[in-house]
Amino acid sequence: MYFYTYDGSFEGLLTVVFEAYERKAWPTAIEPEQLAQPSMFGETVRVITDEGKANRVWLGLKKRLSVSALESLYYTYLWEQSGFERLIFDYTRLVFDSPESVEGNYTAPFILQVQQIQKQVHREKHRMEAFVRFQKTADGLYYASISPDFNVLPLIVRHFEKRYADQRWAIYDTSRRYGVYYDLRATSFVQLENPGVTPRQQSKLNADQYDENETHYQMLWQVYFDHVNIPERKNPKLHLRHIPKRYWKYLSEKQPRLQ
Amino acid sequence: MNDKVIGKLKILADAAKYDVSCSSSGGKRKNENKGLGNAEGMGICHSYTEDGRCVSLLKILLTNFCIYDCAYCVTRKSNDVQRTAFTVQEVVDLTINFYRRNYIEGLFLSSGIFKDADYTMERLVRVAKKLRQEEKFNGYIHLKTIPGASDELIKEAGLYADRLSVNIELPSEKSLQSLAPEKNYSEILLPMGSIKDQLVQAKEESRLFKATPKFAPAGQSTQLIVGATAESDRQILQLSDQLYKVYNLKRVYYSGYVPVSTDSRLSIITEPPIIRENRIYQADWLMRFYGFDVKEILDDANPNLDLDIDPKLGWALRNRYFFPVEINTADYEMILRVPGIGVKSAKKIISARRFAPLHFDHLRQMGVVLKRAKYFITCQTKSLQRQDFDSEQLRRRILFGEGSVRSALLTQQLDLFQRAG
Numbered sequence: 069m070y071f072y073t074y075d076g077s078f079e080g081l082l083t084v085v086f087e088a089y090e091r092k093a094w095p096t097a098i099e100p101e102q103l104a105q106p107s108m109f110g111e112t113v114r115v116i117t118d119e120g121k122a123n124r125v126w127l128g129l130k131k132r133l134s135v136s137a138l139e140s141l142y143y144t145y146l147w148e149q150s151g152f153e154r155l156i157f158d159y160t161r162l163v164f165d166s167p168e169s170v171e172g173n174y175t176a177p178f179i180l181q182v183q184q185i186q187k188q189v190h191r192e193k194h195r196m197e198a199f200v201r202f203q204k205t206a207d208g209l210y211y212a213s214i215s216p217d218f219n220v221l222p223l224i225v226r227h228f229e230k231r232y233a234d235q236r237w238a239i240y241d242t243s244r245r246y247g248v249y250y251d252l253r254a255t256s257f258v259q260l261e262n263p264g265v266t267p268r269q270q271s272k273l274n275a276d277q278y279d280e281n282e283t284h285y286q287m288l289w290q291v292y293f294d295h296v297n298i299p300e301r302k303n304p305k306l307h308l309r310h311i312p313k314r315y316w317k318y319l320s321e322k323q324p325r326l327q
Numbered sequence: 328m329n330d331k332v333i334g335k336l337k338i339l340a341d342a343a344k345y346d347v348s349c350s351s352s353g354g355k356r357k358n359e360n361k362g363l364g365n366a367e368g369m370g371i372c373h374s375y376t377e378d379g380r381c382v383s384l385l386k387i388l389l390t391n392f393c394i395y396d397c398a399y400c401v402t403r404k405s406n407d408v409q410r411t412a413f414t415v416q417e418v419v420d421l422t423i424n425f426y427r428r429n430y431i432e433g434l435f436l437s438s439g440i441f442k443d444a445d446y447t448m449e450r451l452v453r454v455a456k457k458l459r460q461e462e463k464f465n466g467y468i469h470l471k472t473i474p475g476a477s478d479e480l481i482k483e484a485g486l487y488a489d490r491l492s493v494n495i496e497l498p499s500e501k502s503l504q505s506l507a508p509e510k511n512y513s514e515i516l517l518p519m520g521s522i523k524d525q526l527v528q529a530k531e532e533s534r535l536f537k538a539t540p541k542f543a544p545a546g547q548s549t550q551l552i553v554g555a556t557a558e559s560d561r562q563i564l565q566l567s568d569q570l571y572k573v574y575n576l577k578r579v580y581y582s583g584y585v586p587v588s589t590d591s592r593l594s595i596i597t598e599p600p601i602i603r604e605n606r607i608y609q610a611d612w613l614m615r616f617y618g619f620d621v622k623e624i625l626d627d628a629n630p631n632l633d634l635d636i637d638p639k640l641g642w643a644l645r646n647r648y649f650f651p652v653e654i655n656t657a658d659y660e661m662i663l664r665v666p667g668i669g670v671k672s673a674k675k676i677i678s679a680r681r682f683a684p685l686h687f688d689h690l691r692q693m694g695v696v697l698k699r700a701k702y703f704i705t706c707q708t709k710s711l712q713r714q715d716f717d718s719e720q721l722r723r724r725i726l727f728g729e730g731s732v733r734s735a736l737l738t739q740q741l742d743l744f745q746r747a748g
């Protein structure tokens with residue numbers, strides 16, 4: 069039995085694949101170092117992330133898979149639910165060991181599962197693109213905090229870059245404690261210490277940090293939301309299906325009415 | 328900042344909400360000037376109203392003053408409501424500030440007719456022009472064309488807008504004459520035709536010269552009101568079919584009439600015909616994405632859609648001789664025609680069966696809903712269900728037979744409505 073540990077990065081996981089093939093020692097389990105329990109049986113292999121090795125695995129996959137299938141593997145990594153390492157490993161192994169393409173073979177359980185995960189993660193990504201609400205601060209930064217079900221922040225950056233090229237903005241993931249910050253030139257990943265985002269901004273902004281017109285526009289948005297509604301067509305079930313309650317915290321239109 | 332804008336927004340959002348088109352998709356405008364916004368690809372619903380409709384655009388009227396008196400419209404001259412108007416700058420500010428906060432994909436601007444058609448249209452165009460040129464705004468702009476506006480103005484509108492719409496509203500000339508006496512079909516169809524010509528021309532020119540200015544890259548759409556007048560579903564869908572074919576419309580929207588008016592010229596209804604509206608959307612969907620001809624969906628014997636079952640099931644029950652369909656060998660087009668199987672499931676089936684012969688278990692794992700489909704398919708010649716029910720028995724079984732089928736149908740229909748939104 070072989071227990072692999074790695075540093076939790078995607079490159080680290082690809083290095084695990086490389087090492088397993090090198091040794092012909094197939095993992096019983098793959099776990100991030102800090103979570104791994106020392107095992108009394110079998111051998112623990114501590115894998116050090118190696119970009120060269122990770123790259124070779126990735127290039128190998130690239131030769132055999134479409135962009136969408138590659139994406140689904142990365143999405144599975146961002147999915148972060150228990151067992152994702154194993155799933156990526158099994159998928160990868162099947163790809164390398166099959167003489168023919170395995171893509172779209174939904175009769176194989178973990179190919180189907182990876183495809184379903186891709187769908188789930190994609191949906192969360194899409195929801196974040198829709199439900200992020202920026203608040204403008206006194207120094208002209210457009211700020212939003214999120215805490216998505218999966219680690220989708222890296223996936224939404226491109227969307228916001230394209231859209232908001234002429235304003236400074238930041239989106240902070242409060243549960244994973246990191247964010248992205250765009251300074252009109254480039255986007256960078258930031259931790260709390262970064263000067264672009266102060267610790268106080270990590271969750272919600274206080275009204276005293278707002279730009280002078282911020283409250284006014286939040287109020288106008290609430291007014292708009294209330295007045296596009298057609299009461300004769302009320303349909304709470306459908307409404308909730310589209311915006312499940314756990315997303316309400318992002319939405320200014322779902323907060324108490326401002327005066 | 329003043330409260331005046333709040334008061335105006337209340338009135339002018341209220342008056343605009345009965346226009347149901349809110350789509351912001353099909354845009355091709357990229358952010359190439361390091362400006363604000365991007366309208367490529369699929370539009371996003373940033374919120375949903377309590378009636379479950381997508382909120383994607385800031386949808387407002389420029390003014391609700393109107394010189395016309397269309398019976399079905401809240402803004403009609405004879406209606407006793409408070410009137411107001413935004414300034415061009417107010418609309419620009421609202422759009423930009425909502426957009427910067429990620430509330431919206433862009434603006435959908437319509438208007439009552441203030442003074443005359445050109446006077447009003449000119450102001451709509453000015454809003455769009457200002458957004459594009461002064462604010463470097465690349466978000467989505469949908470402008471409604473005002474009936475009777477000049478060709479030049481419509482042409483100019485198309486330079487700044489992603490989509491133009493000309494609302495027909497009433498599905499027949501006769502209804503139009505009785506409810507909107509100032510309007511007539513030829514006057515409505517005229518700008519539609521000229522927008523179509525412009526679209527075709529812009530497309531041809533862009534093939535020759537790369538720098539051809541874009542003309543309404545997301546095309547044109549219209550809206551038909553359902554239930555305010557006596558037209559059958561068949562008349563409505565035949566009209567849509569023509570509009571798609573002859574005028575290349577991107578979308579026809581259907582708006583179940585909300586009784587906003589007690590005008591004596593109208594049929595008396597108390598509730599908006601929501602289910603009927605959904606069925607019409609489903610049928611429209613079948614025509615556009617499932618390869619159905621309008622004649623297959625409705626005919627002389629069936630001028631109206633069955634409200635209890637979706638139109639695809641309706642078609643299948645009338646055409647049992649096409650079934651059962653063998654999942655492992657049937658064409659994609661035929662699998663698409665199986666009740667309960669949508670585009671996504673059909674594609675998955677086609678993909679998976681290349682690897683192994685499919686069983687019902689495979690279908691279930693792939694998420695194919697079998698509740699209705701099982702009566703119409705076989706997997707390797709096996710069926711899950713007796714296939715010898717007659718259509719009437721089948722209809723009853725699906726509607727009432729197995730527990731929750733009825734509510735599943737309802738959910739499904741709402742799904743489709745959403746996709747159509």
Ligand code: SF4
Nearest residue numbers: 393395397400403439
């Ligand atoms: S012209 Fe337009 S706004 Fe005026 S009454 Fe007719 S439908 Fe309403």
